[in-house]
Amino acid sequence: MAFILVAEPAAAVAGALRKFLESASHEVTMATDVREALERVRELAPALVLASVTESFDGEALCRQVKEEAPGIPVLLLYLPEEEQPEARASAAGAEACLVGPLKRATVVSCVSLMMQLAQARETVSVVRTEMQLMQHQGPRREPSSSGADLEFLKRLLFMEVKRSRRYRYPISYLLLEPDRYAERIATLAPAQRTSALAEVLRRLSEALRDIDVAVPFAEGRFIVFLPYTPHEGAMVVAERLRQRVKEVESVPGLTASMGLAVFEPSAQKGQAQVSFGSLMKEAGDALRRAQAAGGDRVEGGRQAPAEPVTE
Template identity: 85%
Template sequence: MAFTLVAEPSASVAGALRRFLENAGHEVTVASTVQEGLERVRELAPALVLASITEGFDGEALCRHVKEEAPAIPVLLLYLPEEENPESRAAAAGAEACLVGPLKRATVVSCVSLLMQLSKAREAVSVVRTEMQLMQHQNQGPRPVAASSAADLEFLKRLLFMEVKRSRRYRYPISYLLLEPDRYAELLAPLPASQRTSALAEILRRLTEALRDIDVAVPFAEGRFIVFLPYTPYEGALVVAERLRQRVKEVESVPGLTASMGLSVFEPSAAKGQAQVSFGSLMKEAGEALRRAQAAGGDRVEGGRLTPAE
């Protein structure tokens, strides 16, 4: 069974975190020092590492060691309430996400569950990329990219549905990008199947390389990709979108290739009340934004925030 490593020097805090997670069905092991935490990682390969940042415990150092030795293991860093720049510090350490105290049970359990689910989603995306590469090498006939792993795409859709619900409940931002190469019918569609598959695989590879481990990029339809950015507000999503737009231009197999993107961001407000947003509304907004980007000449990002009704 996959388990979570809690790296926390305080026995009372570690005990509380352990109860939170075990009551939610997670198996937990605890380490009280950075060295002990690293030894647990080496011996047991946990599904996730949850590490505190305190005056006497350098969870960021543990995170950096984990990412050097086992980069696929997600790391969640826990900061004290007075920390002013937790997101930038966590990103610099290589962590997938961070939380700032005081910690509530529902928030901890939700974030741990999300990171584990995203790890599974990344495995599904890896299967898609592998199948695309095999199609390229075997020179198979035409086959829609999205159909190459329908089960994996269905898993991703279920994950996205779930995360919209979590975002509404626990009030964290999520962002979606729909990306489509410009002039697809002119530049990509006429290519032989093997070359077209190779080009799409290269696009997916360059997108994935430009994302955090917590993010997910997957073929959504032939010639279209969906990028899911959890815990990402509007400004951060714009930065990512522009970076991806530039990466598409680096595709070597199709010189001069550009892409249009539709962005849809949900940022729950701090006020109480159920936000009226759904997976369908997010995807609809992203699709409409993509069409606006294409109508404006392509090679651009369009879209914005979906605000909740209070």
């Protein structure tokens, strides 16, 4: 749950946005003009600001002021359907992302979810990096790395589920997904447009999953899809479904994705070595690289993760 400021003068639109966000368990506060919105930002420090850009409301001016006073607060700008260059305008204003009406609940919630997850990831990575730097003064010296911090972030999210799988002996599957030709097709977009495209990818993935499944951003352009209680056969079905859903992304026509799959199916026999978070992540990464090397738009992997001593 996040505390979100909605800056929108039209009561009907504001009410719809509030309903969308509260249905996703967010707490919402409202503002009807730029002055009031800035007061809310200064007093309440929301986790995210949604601001409309219309003739009667200058959301871009609000965004620039927010970025000047509180640059760490993400801003999502909402444009009318007739706007021809929303991504360029949003990027110039300093917004992290933009959406163009008519707005649907799934689109708004997915974009907000991605923005919040990315913000949390950046904060967590910063904390872990600081911890690693402090550790340099207390033990063997080693250089901190962003990849190490990212791994720590994911361990905090997913370690408990891996632990439950080992204890209660149910199958789990990991999919590591990356859009093909990411550096060429998505990374070169303006920041706001890139965030919107990744939000659409996340929405397409989430729509194709069960309530108990989780899709989260891992690193720039990569997503992890975690499938509890899912053996190899079921994970392959889900992977193929997700592969087709990526092709439906409208903001990047013709987009495809490669996926690496890792599966752990514990045996009922006693004495079997147990899987670790690290082994699953390594296998999914290796399988993803094989899929990319084979030309992309495919799923590789799926064998049971190799047994190794548990180190977590």
